[in-house]
Amino acid sequence: MATTNASVSISSSDLQPGHNLSINATSTLMKTGLTTGLELMEMGNASVAVGSPTEHALAVALGTTDSANWVYICNTSTDDTYNLEVVISDTVIGYLNAGEWLWMPWNMGDSAAEIEIQAIGGTNTLEYAIFKSAWTLPAAS
């Protein structure tokens, strides 16, 4: 069983007068049931151009509903006019501006739950990591 720890800290010294914001959270990535660590990991870099196809599938969904999967995506572009649209289940979750990242669970319950990304402003570069509970290789063509 693998032990993978995720930690996030969020801080600000100027958000509220007289109060420094400091949020810290840590968790171990577990399969559903909280007893077995996630063992499947996919990491990489990619670039996404504006144009056809408009949206690109970063990861296709082949798992089961509410299975424990985690997604890290970082827009590594340095041009602040570049944005990366992140879509799951045809719903726009958010936009990652240059340098921004997200960390969130991913419910890959059905094929419609794939993670799609779209470049805005120019060819965006990104890095990503996906931790999965289970994975089935697609059939060879």
Add this chain to the structure above:
Amino acid sequence: MATLTPTLTLNSADATSDTVNFSVTDTLNVTGDVVSLSRVALSTSDLTLFASASYSRSYVYLKNTDSSIAMDIDFGTTASFNLAAGEFAFFPWHGSQNILAVADSGTPVLEYALWEA
């Protein structure tokens, strides 16, 4: 204008033969509304945590503080994810769909905060 500094760290000594150990940080500008760190007890009925009509693009932090009960976080009616006990998420939210929260069972407590970009 205030700044927010989020940092994510992932590490594992045994997920693969190669140690995973990386950290990413950013400096975000907060120019709009702020929902300070708060907690709410969920139920098995949908709770509208953040209404799309109230916020534009924002950064959202969520943490399930319960030790055993999971909860679903929904974006409108089509996209959702499940936060198991003790798990957290941080992401930019487009603000086009409401963010809803519902407990798998019982009344687990969700910790949350929002910063409007």
